Amino acid sequence: xxxxxxxxxxxxxxxxWLVYSSMAVYTLxxxxxxxxxxxxxxxxxxxxxxxxxxxQGEKAAAPAVTVxxxxxxxxxxxxxxxxxRSAAGTRDVPDGPGAAGHDAQGDVYGRIAISLTVLAFxxxxxxxxxxxxxxxxxxxxxxxxxxITFTTVAVGTYLGFLFAKKKVRWVGLPLVTTVLLxxxxxxxxxxxxxxxxxxxxxxxxxxxxxxxxxxxxxxxxLGAVGTLxxxxxxxxxxxxxxxxxxxxxxxxxxxxxxxxxxxxxxAYRVNAAVFPLWTFTIIAGAIWAGxxxxxxxxxxxxxxxxxxxxxxxxxxxxxxxxxxxxxRKAAALALIAFGCWLFNYYGxxxxxxxxxxxxxx
Amino acid sequence: xxxxxxxxxxEDPEEKREGTLVTNSPDPAKADTAVAxxxxxxxxxxxxxxxxxxxxxxxxxxxxxxxxxRKPGLGGALAxxxxxxAGWARWFWRQLTSMRVALILLFLLSFGxxxxxxxxxxxxxxxxxxxxxxxxxxxxxxxxxLGLFNVYSSVWFSAIYILLFVSLIGxxxxxxxxxxxxxxxxxxxxxxxxxxxxxxxxxxxxxxxxEVRQAALGLLKKRRFRADRAGDAxxxxxxxxxxxxxxxxxxxxxxxxxxxxxxxxxxxxxxxxIVQGDGFSNTLTQFDDFKPxxxxxxxxxxxxxxxxxxxxxxxxxxxxxxGTPRTFEADVTYTESxxxxxxxxxxxxxxxLEIDGSKVYLISHGYAPVVTVRDGRGEVAFKxxxxxxxxxxxxxxxxxxxxxxxxxxxxxxxxxxGFNAFFVPTFAGEGKGExxxxxxxxxxxxxxxxxxxxxxxxxxxxxxxxxxLDTSKMxxxxxxxxxxxxxxxxxxxxxxxxDGMGSVTFEKEIEEWASFQVSHQPGSGLALTGAVAxxxxxxxxxxxxxxxVWVRAVRGDDGVTVVEMAGLGRSESAKLPEELAELAGDLxxxxxxxxxxxxxxxxxxxx
Ligand code: HEM
Numbered sequence: 001x002x003x004x005x006x007x008x009x010x011x012x013x014x015x016x017w018l019v020y021s022s023m024a025v026y027t028l029x030x031x032x033x034x035x036x037x038x039x040x041x042x043x044x045x046x047x048x049x050x051x052x053x054x055x056q057g058e059k060a061a062a063p064a065v066t067v068x069x070x071x072x073x074x075x076x077x078x079x080x081x082x083x084x085r086s087a088a089g090t091r092d093v094p095d096g097p098g099a100a101g102h103d104a105q106g107d108v109y110g111r112i113a114i115s116l117t118v119l120a121f122x123x124x125x126x127x128x129x130x131x132x133x134x135x136x137x138x139x140x141x142x143x144x145x146x147x148i149t150f151t152t153v154a155v156g157t158y159l160g161f162l163f164a165k166k167k168v169r170w171v172g173l174p175l176v177t178t179v180l181l182x183x184x185x186x187x188x189x190x191x192x193x194x195x196x197x198x199x200x201x202x203x204x205x206x207x208x209x210x211x212x213x214x215x216x217x218x219x220x221x222l223g224a225v226g227t228l229x230x231x232x233x234x235x236x237x238x239x240x241x242x243x244x245x246x247x248x249x250x251x252x253x254x255x256x257x258x259x260x261x262x263x264x265x266x267a268y269r270v271n272a273a274v275f276p277l278w279t280f281t282i283i284a285g286a287i288w289a290g291x292x293x294x295x296x297x298x299x300x301x302x303x304x305x306x307x308x309x310x311x312x313x314x315x316x317x318x319x320x321x322x323x324x325x326x327x328r329k330a331a332a333l334a335l336i337a338f339g340c341w342l343f344n345y346y347g348x349x350x351x352x353x354x355x356x357x358x359x360x361x
Numbered sequence: 362x363x364x365x366x367x368x369x370x371x372e373d374p375e376e377k378r379e380g381t382l383v384t385n386s387p388d389p390a391k392a393d394t395a396v397a398x399x400x401x402x403x404x405x406x407x408x409x410x411x412x413x414x415x416x417x418x419x420x421x422x423x424x425x426x427x428x429x430x431r432k433p434g435l436g437g438a439l440a441x442x443x444x445x446x447a448g449w450a451r452w453f454w455r456q457l458t459s460m461r462v463a464l465i466l467l468f469l470l471s472f473g474x475x476x477x478x479x480x481x482x483x484x485x486x487x488x489x490x491x492x493x494x495x496x497x498x499x500x501x502x503x504x505x506x507l508g509l510f511n512v513y514s515s516v517w518f519s520a521i522y523i524l525l526f527v528s529l530i531g532x533x534x535x536x537x538x539x540x541x542x543x544x545x546x547x548x549x550x551x552x553x554x555x556x557x558x559x560x561x562x563x564x565x566x567x568x569x570x571x572e573v574r575q576a577a578l579g580l581l582k583k584r585r586f587r588a589d590r591a592g593d594a595x596x597x598x599x600x601x602x603x604x605x606x607x608x609x610x611x612x613x614x615x616x617x618x619x620x621x622x623x624x625x626x627x628x629x630x631x632x633x634x635i636v637q638g639d640g641f642s643n644t645l646t647q648f649d650d651f652k653p654x655x656x657x658x659x660x661x662x663x664x665x666x667x668x669x670x671x672x673x674x675x676x677x678x679x680x681x682x683x684g685t686p687r688t689f690e691a692d693v694t695y696t697e698s699x700x701x702x703x704x705x706x707x708x709x710x711x712x713x714l715e716i717d718g719s720k721v722y723l724i725s726h727g728y729a730p731v732v733t734v735r736d737g738r739g740e741v742a743f744k745x746x747x748x749x750x751x752x753x754x755x756x757x758x759x760x761x762x763x764x765x766x767x768x769x770x771x772x773x774x775x776x777x778x779g780f781n782a783f784f785v786p787t788f789a790g791e792g793k794g795e796x797x798x799x800x801x802x803x804x805x806x807x808x809x810x811x812x813x814x815x816x817x818x819x820x821x822x823x824x825x826x827x828x829x830l831d832t833s834k835m836x837x838x839x840x841x842x843x844x845x846x847x848x849x850x851x852x853x854x855x856x857x858x859x860d861g862m863g864s865v866t867f868e869k870e871i872e873e874w875a876s877f878q879v880s881h882q883p884g885s886g887l888a889l890t891g892a893v894a895x896x897x898x899x900x901x902x903x904x905x906x907x908x909x910v911w912v913r914a915v916r917g918d919d920g921v922t923v924v925e926m927a928g929l930g931r932s933e934s935a936k937l938p939e940e941l942a943e944l945a946g947d948l949x950x951x952x953x954x955x956x957x958x959x960x961x962x963x964x965x966x967x968x
Contacts, residue, residue: 080562203711283892294722294878304478311471322460
């Protein structure tokens with residue numbers, strides 16, 4: 001074996017170690033998140049109920065302009081404040097305080113969890129890069145590589161949102177859990193040794209098409225988490241609004257989530273923002289297929305399911321624009337659409353044979 | 362297009378039942394003004410997009426008769442029938458072009474695409490369909506009836522997308538007119554109660570109301586709002602590109618479909634298997650299979666030709682991915698037209714050869730062992746490479762050797778010979794019990810043949826598969842034990858046929874073959890244009906907010922001017938209040954807050 005090959009072998013080994021370490025750190029982050037949720041349990045429950053039973057006018061009645069007196073009577077004038085109100089027909093529920101509730105110790109654990117997530121993210125990203133260096137190509141040749149890149153991007157996007165001061169800390173626990181599941185699958189069932197690429201994949205379209213596909217998947221995943229959160233919270237809010245009792249555990253969890261309308265908006269924005277990119281991904285794939293297989297569109301199972309996913313998301317966006325279909329019905333469509341994406345990823349790669357058979361499993 | 366007010370925001374009946382509806386005026390005395398306010402508010406939000414309205418669940422949503430009273434006599438009956446037909450047609454058209462039906466059709470489209478990915482399709486892999494038919498004898502006829510072996514060209518799938526596109530056109534045309542109307546029109550007047558809009562700001566200022574309005578107009582125009590003064594307020598609107606983007610997107614979908622259609626009609630696509638050293642010229646008779654679009658004229662085939670000089674494939678030699686292909690290269694010499702100079706090129710999987718609008722793709726490859734068949738008189742009846750088809754990824758290959766004519770037995774009688782061939786490029790080894798290949802490269806090639814004589818049945822007029830032997834009219838050659846004559850051979854070895862009937866030699870050289878697809882896909886440029894426009898339109902449609910801003914300035918009873926600003930978007934967005942805050946900040950710089958003796962909440966804010 002020549003020197004370069006040995007170096008590559010070493011890099012591949014490092015990559016594996018990095019991925020394993022990131023899994024260990026994700027596991028710690030998982031426990032820290034659990035601690036955050038458990039300790040934060042004593043938050044002020046009942047905000048939803050309070051909000052729904054009347055306090056409506058208050059928000060809008062806040063003084064729009066206050067004039068403060070300062071230093072011997074000269075008036076320092078504030079700029080006008082903008083008062084917002086939600087459209088009639090939506091519930092006016094404030095966002096929950098997040099997983100930690102208002103508990104200081106819970107908050108500390110939450111911060112620890114996020115620091116650990118950052119560390120795990122760095123390790124995992126380094127693992128992906130090492131893998132890419134070891135094979136000297138884009139690290140997207142088989143399902144193991146897709147999976148590690150996929151979770152890296154999902155976590156990176158989430159951290160990006162946090163960094164931009166978006167209130168998505170509640171996503172932490174579900175995200176880290178699924179990341180662990182996905183990495184577990186990747187390192188066992190889907191594991192493929194570092195290797196060169198099959199000739200059909202050897203094209204610069206690989207960089208374009210596959211990177212956007214993975215990115216879209218990761219962001220659609222965050223959208224789906226938002227949608228699920230929305231549905232859970234929406235059922236809860238509806239129940240509270242009907243004046244029914246909910247279990248202490250359920251209300252403890254639900255009260256800490258953002259309001260259903262906030263979750264719905266989050267999911268919509270995320271899905272809508274990547275939809276054009278997903279469209280691009282499919283078109284780039286078609287162009288590549290034109291080069292590699294002599295036809296742009298051949299109804300190969302992978303192509304079919306990308307198309308189905310695309311149409312399903314188009315359905316969701318349409319539903320949002322149609323009065324009677326907003327809310328839960330649209331959310332159900334969003335979940336179906338993400339289900340299609342998942343099937344396209346796992347199902348088609350593993351169970352259906354087509355031209356896209358490079359899963360390496 | 363008549364102006365139709367947008368109904369008040371969606372009220373799910375379920376939500377009503379849950380009692381979560383937010384009522385802004387619990388006091389019944391105020392109810393009347395509240396209704397008026399509501400109407401005004403909905404007018405403020407009218408035409409903020411061209412999305413068709415969902416028909417309220419009343420009127421003719423359950424269709425009855427449209428014909429009305431039927432006058433006696435033939436004329437009456439005709440008139441009534443006409444009215445009835447027209448009514449129904451209009452009803453049907455409205456349904457078809459409604460958002461709800463578009464949604465249902467979209468859903469059906471994605472749902473209908475599923476079976477094609479799970480059931481083998483004739484358009485993709487005929488062999489698999491045959492296998493499926495053999496394995497599922499009861500299911501297959503049902504599938505046939507439902508077109509499930511051909512989903513994407515089946516009647517029902519076509520019906521879905523044709524209806525969808527009719528709906529799309531029926532939707533785009535009126536929306537385009539409406540949009541043009543909106544571009545020419547002015548933003549709606551400010552509603553009386555600005556404080557009920559989603560974003561609102563107010564302050565009191567010493568500045569003159571007229572000055573404030575003028576300043577607001579200038580400010581809004583500078584920020585590229587379409588602004589207009591009406592009465593005591595300024596109305597402004599921005600983000601028309603959203604609508605334009607949306608329309609462009611939907612039009613692009615039609616363009617893509619049209620491009621696809623053109624491609625289907627004028628395309629051609631043909632396959633050709635070429636053994637190393639052989640050539641091909643682009644005429645109908647040379648193709649192994651040829652699929653033209655229904656309007657393609659074979660006269661239009663560009664007159665190029667090429668020769669396969671060499672095919673080479675390399676494979677991963679070790680490791681868990683042992684045998685995975687690494688490189689495939691076909692070196693060809695081609696001429697663009699009969700009298701052009703020959704040129705050389707390498708065709709690879711991702712790098713087709715493009716000549717005159719047609720592309721030559723490298724599709725697959727395999728082995729063609731060279732065999733020599735001698736007849737009963739010792740003369741060569743056949744010599745040449747026999748392309749065999751791989752049946753697994755290690756290139757275990759099967760096929761048939763057919764000696765059609767030129768063969769005479771030892772008595773000089775003419776007959777035909779046939780051999781079933783089984784070839785492995787890398788043999789597992791004697792006694793390993795495995796006749797399947799272990800590796801795709803030619804490491805230990807072995808050819809196994811079984812021999813027949815008689816009629817190959819090629820004269821029956823039916824098209825025949827060159828890779829399969831039809832033994833129904835043939836007789837087996839027997840070995841000493843009276844069994845079918847079979848032999849496994851290494852390169853250079855010869856199988857003797859019994860009774861001096863001749864011999865077959867597996868020659869030392871083994872050729873490779875490559876198969877190519879020659880295709881011409883018109884309309885792909887148009888499709889690409891459509892696709893790019895679709896993405897651009899989509900981005901505009903999803904990322905641009907269409908929103909309205911109103912600024913009202915009136916002098917209050919105490920002589921101080923009250924400024925009110927409000928914003929309304931189609932979807933609630935965090936950006937709207939931010940933008941309003943910036944606008945308010947700018948306007949506030951020109952019309953600062955009036956000092957007040959006691960800090961009291963300003964007017965306009967609801968109590
Ligand atoms: C060929 C199938 C169709 C596809 C793939 C499709 C896709 C989409 C997508 C992805 C959007 C989201 C963009 C946005 O929200 O602005 C959208 C919006 C829209 N579509 Fe379609 N569409 C199709 C057919 C139709 C039809 C038949 C209609 C009319 C009945 C229609 C009417 C609309 C309208 C009004 C919007 C804008 C919604 C808004 O303003 O938010 N579409 N469409």
